[in-house]
Amino acid sequence: MKTNNIKGTGEAINRVDGRLKVTGQATYAGEFSVKNKVYAQGVNSTIAKGKITSIDVTEALAQPGVIEVITYQNALKLKGHEKDLPAIDNTTPMAVLQSPDVHYYGEYVALVVAETIEQAQYACRLVKIEYAKEEALTDFAAAKSTAIKPAAPEDYFRGDVEKGLAEADETLEVTYVTPIEHHHPMELHTAIATWMGDEVEIYASQQMIDNSVKTIANTFDIPEKNIRVISPFIGGGFGSKLQTHRHVTLAVMAAKMTGRPVHVTVTRTQMFTNTTMRQRNEQKMRLGATKDGKLTALAHETLSHTSTYEQYQEPCGTVSKMLYATPNNEVKHRLMPLNLQTPFAMRAPGEAPGSFALESAMDEMAWKLGMDPIEFRIKNDTQTDPSNGKPFSSRLLNECLRIGADKMGWENRPKTPRSRREGSWLVGYGVSAASRASPYQESAAKVILRAKGGEVHATVQTDATDIGTGTYSILAQTAAEYLQIPIERITVELGDSRFPVTPGSGGSWGAASFSMGVKVACDNVLKELKEKVGMSEDAQANVAQLLLDNNLATFEATGTATPDEGRAGYSVFSFGANFTEVWVNEHTGMFRIKRMVNVSSAGKILNPKTAYGQILGGLTMGAGMVIAEQTKVEPNFGNFITRSFADYHVPVNLDMANVEVIFLPEEDKIANAMGIKGVGELGITGVASAIANAIFNATGKRFRDLPITPEKMVMAEVEAGVV
Numbered sequence: 075m076k077t078n079n080i081k082g083t084g085e086a087i088n089r090v091d092g093r094l095k096v097t098g099q100a101t102y103a104g105e106f107s108v109k110n111k112v113y114a115q116g117v118n119s120t121i122a123k124g125k126i127t128s129i130d131v132t133e134a135l136a137q138p139g140v141i142e143v144i145t146y147q148n149a150l151k152l153k154g155h156e157k158d159l160p161a162i163d164n165t166t167p168m169a170v171l172q173s174p175d176v177h178y179y180g181e182y183v184a185l186v187v188a189e190t191i192e193q194a195q196y197a198c199r200l201v202k203i204e205y206a207k208e209e210a211l212t213d214f215a216a217a218k219s220t221a222i223k224p225a226a227p228e229d230y231f232r233g234d235v236e237k238g239l240a241e242a243d244e245t246l247e248v249t250y251v252t253p254i255e256h257h258h259p260m261e262l263h264t265a266i267a268t269w270m271g272d273e274v275e276i277y278a279s280q281q282m283i284d285n286s287v288k289t290i291a292n293t294f295d296i297p298e299k300n301i302r303v304i305s306p307f308i309g310g311g312f313g314s315k316l317q318t319h320r321h322v323t324l325a326v327m328a329a330k331m332t333g334r335p336v337h338v339t340v341t342r343t344q345m346f347t348n349t350t351m352r353q354r355n356e357q358k359m360r361l362g363a364t365k366d367g368k369l370t371a372l373a374h375e376t377l378s379h380t381s382t383y384e385q386y387q388e389p390c391g392t393v394s395k396m397l398y399a400t401p402n403n404e405v406k407h408r409l410m411p412l413n414l415q416t417p418f419a420m421r422a423p424g425e426a427p428g429s430f431a432l433e434s435a436m437d438e439m440a441w442k443l444g445m446d447p448i449e450f451r452i453k454n455d456t457q458t459d460p461s462n463g464k465p466f467s468s469r470l471l472n473e474c475l476r477i478g479a480d481k482m483g484w485e486n487r488p489k490t491p492r493s494r495r496e497g498s499w500l501v502g503y504g505v506s507a508a509s510r511a512s513p514y515q516e517s518a519a520k521v522i523l524r525a526k527g528g529e530v531h532a533t534v535q536t537d538a539t540d541i542g543t544g545t546y547s548i549l550a551q552t553a554a555e556y557l558q559i560p561i562e563r564i565t566v567e568l569g570d571s572r573f574p575v576t577p578g579s580g581g582s583w584g585a586a587s588f589s590m591g592v593k594v595a596c597d598n599v600l601k602e603l604k605e606k607v608g609m610s611e612d613a614q615a616n617v618a619q620l621l622l623d624n625n626l627a628t629f630e631a632t633g634t635a636t637p638d639e640g641r642a643g644y645s646v647f648s649f650g651a652n653f654t655e656v657w658v659n660e661h662t663g664m665f666r667i668k669r670m671v672n673v674s675s676a677g678k679i680l681n682p683k684t685a686y687g688q689i690l691g692g693l694t695m696g697a698g699m700v701i702a703e704q705t706k707v708e709p710n711f712g713n714f715i716t717r718s719f720a721d722y723h724v725p726v727n728l729d730m731a732n733v734e735v736i737f738l739p740e741e742d743k744i745a746n747a748m749g750i751k752g753v754g755e756l757g758i759t760g761v762a763s764a765i766a767n768a769i770f771n772a773t774g775k776r777f778r779d780l781p782i783t784p785e786k787m788v789m790a791e792v793e794a795g796v797v
Contacts, residue, residue, distance in 0.1 A: 082555025083548070083589070083748070086683040090566065091307075091546040100307045103279040104264035104339060111266065111335040112141060114328050115194040116321065117184035117201050118347065119176045122210035122413040122712025123382075126174035126183060130202040134186060139193035142332055143201060144185040146171045150327050153295050155384070161225035162317075162384045162416065164580075165288040170320040170327075176205065177383050178413045179713040180347025185324050187332055191339070210413040212712040214354060214379065217410040221377060224387035230395055230405040232460065235360070238371025238402030242362030244442045250359065250434060251779040252427040252762075253704035255352040256722060257420055259541075261309025262342065263349055267325040268335040275302045278322050281315040282578025283537040283571050289318035290326060305569040308579075311541040312695075313419040314349050316580050321348065346714045346722075350418035351705060353378040353388050357431035361439050362402075367453040371402040374432065380409045381416040388417070390428035393759075396645065397432065397509050399456035413712055419580070421695060422755035425510055426762070430699070433506035433763035434778065437770065441491075441795075447767070448475050448484065451507050459645035467644040467744035470675035471507055474651035474738065478505070478673040481734060482653040491774040491796050499657040502772025506760035508650035512677070512751035513583040514637050517591035518574035521553065521599045522630040523621060530618045531563040534595070538576040538588040539569045543754055544684025545579070545588060551680060552589045552748075556596035557617055574632055582648070582752025585680060587635070590746050594633030602631050637746070644744050648676040648751045652696075652764035655731070658772045663787030665769060667697060667731040674735070677742045677751030685753050689735045692757020698725045699762040702781050 081087050094100040131143040154169035170182050184201050188194035211217055223229075239245055265278040274296075280286040283303050291298045308315065325338040340348050355378050362371035374394035380386055391405030420426070440450040452472050458465050478484075487503035488494040494501040519536040534553050540546050546566045554561040567573065574595075577587055601611055603620040621629060655669040672689055679685045702723035706715040716722040741749030766777050769787075774796030777786060 080554045081561040083551045083680045089547045090550045102307050103277045106277045108335045113191040113194045114185050114187045114336050114338045115198050116182045117198045118180045119183045121205045121207045122179040124176050124205045124207040127206050128204045134197040134200040137197045139189035140197045142187040159385050164285040167293040168320045168323045170323050178415050187328050210712045212707050221408040221410045224409045227389045233402030235371045235373045235402045235404040239362040242370045243365045246361040246439050250357045250431040252355045254354045255703050257312040257314035259310025263340040265322040265325040266337045267329040269329050273300045277304050280305045281311045284575045286318040287571050303571045308541045312421045343717050352420035353417040355427045359435040367445050367450050369400045369454050372400040373404040375406045377408050379412045382411045384416040389424035392424045393428045394432050395461035396459050398454040422758045425759040429760040430762040433760050437767040464645045467646045468742045471649040474673040478651040478653045478671050482671045500772040502768045504654045504764045504768025506652045506764040508760035509647050510756040512646045512648050514586045514746050515577040515583050516636045517576040517587035518634040519591040519595040520574050520632045521595040524628045525621045533565045535567045535573040537573040539579045541579045548680040549592050552592045582755045586746050586750040590635035594635045598633040599631035646745045648756045650674040650756050652760045654764040654768045656768040663784035670731045670733045672735050675738045676753040678749040679737045686735050688754045689757040694725050696758045696761020700765045
C-alpha cells in the first residue's frame with residue numbers, strides 16, 4: 075500500500091489540529107459562548123474535620139450581581155453513596171453540598187453564583203461559616219494502625235516467599251516512599267451547564283465522555299438520554315479528568331436552581347483540594363536471589379491512604395507480579411483512611427511509583443550480587459506472564475535493554491560507584507525496565523462520506539477525546555489509510571456524547587481502541603457501498619467511484635470494534651527500557667540529568683511524531699518525581715502547604731536532558747488487527763528509578779524517598795561496600 079500521499083498510519087505527520095491550537099481557534103470547555111451565562115465559584119472549608127454549625131450568606135447575597143448562594147441547606151437533593159467507604163470508579167455518583175459534615179480541608183461547603191466571575195469570587199469571601207471542629211487524622215505515621223484491606227486489588231500470592239527467601243544466597247529488604255503528587259494539567263478543570271427543559275448540556279473538560287454522562291445521570295437520577303456532554307479539546311488530563319468531579323455537579327445543580335447557564339472553574343489553588351492526586355505510597359520490597367542472579371522470591375507490600383468517605387488504591391504491586399520470572403511472589407496493598415480528599419489515577423497509576431520501588435530494588439540486588447544490572451534483568455526474563463501463566467502476545471524487553479545499552483554507551487558506565495569525576499561533578503549511569511498493560515476495549519465510530527466536485531471527503535465522528543496525545547491526527551491517518559483518501563480530505567470530530575461511544579482517554583487503551591473503531595467503520599462503509607452495486611467484498615474499488623455508481627452524494631456507516639476471543643489467551647503489554655546519565659555536584663548536592671535514552675516496544679506506532687511527544691512527556695513527569703514534585707500536608711490544620719506553582723515545582727526545559735527516543739519495529743496482531751499497543755503511560759514507567767540508580771552509580775548513595783533534593787543528597791551517607 076502506498077501511503078506517502080494518503081499519509082496513513084505510520085507516517086510522522088504534523089498534528090491535524092495543530093493550526094487550530096497555535097492560532098487560538100481550538101475551543102476548550104471554558105471558551106464556549108453560551109447566551110445568558112453566569113459564573114459560580116466554590117467556597118472551601120477551612121477545617122479538616124467537623125460539622126458546619128452556622129452559615130450566614132446575607133452579606134454575600136447583598137452584593138451587586140450575586141444571584142444565589144447554595145449550601146447544604148438549600149441544595150438539590152442528590153444521589154450519594156449507598157454504603158460507607160465505597161470503592162470508586164469513573165461513574166461513581168459525585169454528590170456535593172448534601173450535609174453539614176466536613177471531611178477534609180478545602181472541601182466545597184458553598185457555591186456563589188453571580189453575573190461575573192469577579193463578583194462570585196468576591197462574594198465567596200463574605201460567606202460566613204462557623205464549624206464544630208473535630209480532631210482530624212492527616213498524619214501518615216499516626217494512621218498506620220488504621221490501615222484496612224482495600225476492595226481492590228486483591229492480595230496476590232504464588233509459591234512461598236518465605237521459603238524462597240530462605241533458599242536465597244542474597245536477600246534484600248528495603249522500603250521506598252513516593253509522596254503525594256498532583257496532576258496539574260495546563261487547562262484548569264471547568265464546566266458550563268445549561269438546562270433546556272428536562273435535558274442538560276454540559277461543556278466540560280473530561281477524558282471519558284460516556285462515563286461522564288453516566289456519572290451525571292447517577293448523581294441527579296435522570297436518564298442518560300437527557301444528558302449531553304461536549305469536550306472537543308482538552309488541555310491535558312494525566313488522569314485528573316477521568317472522573318466527573320464535583321465542580322461539574324455544582325454547575326449542573328446551579329444551572330437547574332437559577333434557570334441560567336452556569337460556568338464553574340476550579341482555580342489553580344483549588345486543583346490541589348478539589349480534584350484528585352496520586353497517593354503517598356510506602357512500599358516495602360523483599361527480594362531473594364541466588365549467586366548466579368536468579369530471583370528466588372519477590373514480595374511487594376504497599377501502604378497508601380484514601381479519604382474517610384471513599385476508597386481508591388493505586389495498584390503499585392501490579393508490575394511486581396508480571397515483569398520477572400520469580401517462582402515465589404507476594405503482592406499486598408493496604409489503605410489508611412485520612413482526612414484528605416480521595417486520591418485517584420495519575421499517569422501510569424501503580425506502575426509509576428511501583429516501578430520506582432521494583433526497579434530500584436533490582437538495582438540494589440544487582441549491586442549486592444556484583445552483577446551488571448542489565449544482565450541481572452535479562453537473567454530473570456520470561457516470555458510467559460508469571461502472574462497468570464499466559465504467554466505474552468509479544469515481549470521485546472531484552473531487545474529494549476540491549477539496544478538502549480548500545481545507544482547509551484553502557485560500556486562507559488563506571489563499574490565502581492563514585493569513581494568517575496569531571497571536576498567537582500560525580501558522573502553515573504542508571505537503567506530501568508518498564509512495562510505497561512495495553513488494554514483494548516470496545517469502541518465505535520461513524521464515517522460520513524460526501525462527494526464534492528469529483529472528490530470524496532470523509533468525516534469521522536466518535537466520542538473519543540484528545541488530551542493532547544494526538545487523537546485527531548491518528549484517527550485522520552487511520553481513515554485516510556482504510557478509505558484511501560488523502561488526509562487533507564478527512565475531518566475528525568471528537569468529544570460529543572451524541573457521537574458513537576468509546577471508552578474515552580485513559581489507561582493506555584485510547585489509540586488501539588479508537589483506531590480500531592474507525593477502521594471497522596471504514597470497512598463497513600466500503601462493504602455497504604459494494605453491496606449496493608453487487609460488488610464482492612474483496613473487490614478493489616475506489617470510494618469515489620462507489621458513490622458515483624450508487625448515485626449518492628453522501629453515505630455513512632458506523633462500526634464497533636471489539637477484542638476477539640483469541641486475545642484473552644495472552645497477556646498484552648508494552649515494554650521499554652530507560653537509560654540515564656546524571657552529574658552530581660559533590661559539594662552542593664545539585665544534580666543534572668545530562669542524557670536520557672528511552673527504548674519502547676509498543677506495537678505499531680501510528681504517528682512517530684505524536685508518540686515521541688508522549689514519551690517525552692512521560693520522561694519529563696518521571697524526572698519530576700525525582701527532582702521536585704511533592705505535595706506536603708500542613709500538620710496543624712490538614713491543609714496542603716503546596717498550593718501553587720510557586721511551591722509545587724515541576725521540571726522545566728533546563729531540567730531536562732538530551733533525550734533519544736527509539737521505537738522498536740513491532741506489530742502485535744494478537745493485541746488487535748492493527749497491531750497497536752499503548753505508549754502514553756509507558757513513557758513515565760521506570761524513569762524515576764533509572765535516575766535514582768544513576769545517582770547511586772555517581773555518588774554511592776542510595777535514595778529511597780522521593781524527591782531527591784540537594785539537602786538529602788548532602789546529608790546522605792555512602793552505602794556500605796562503596797569505596
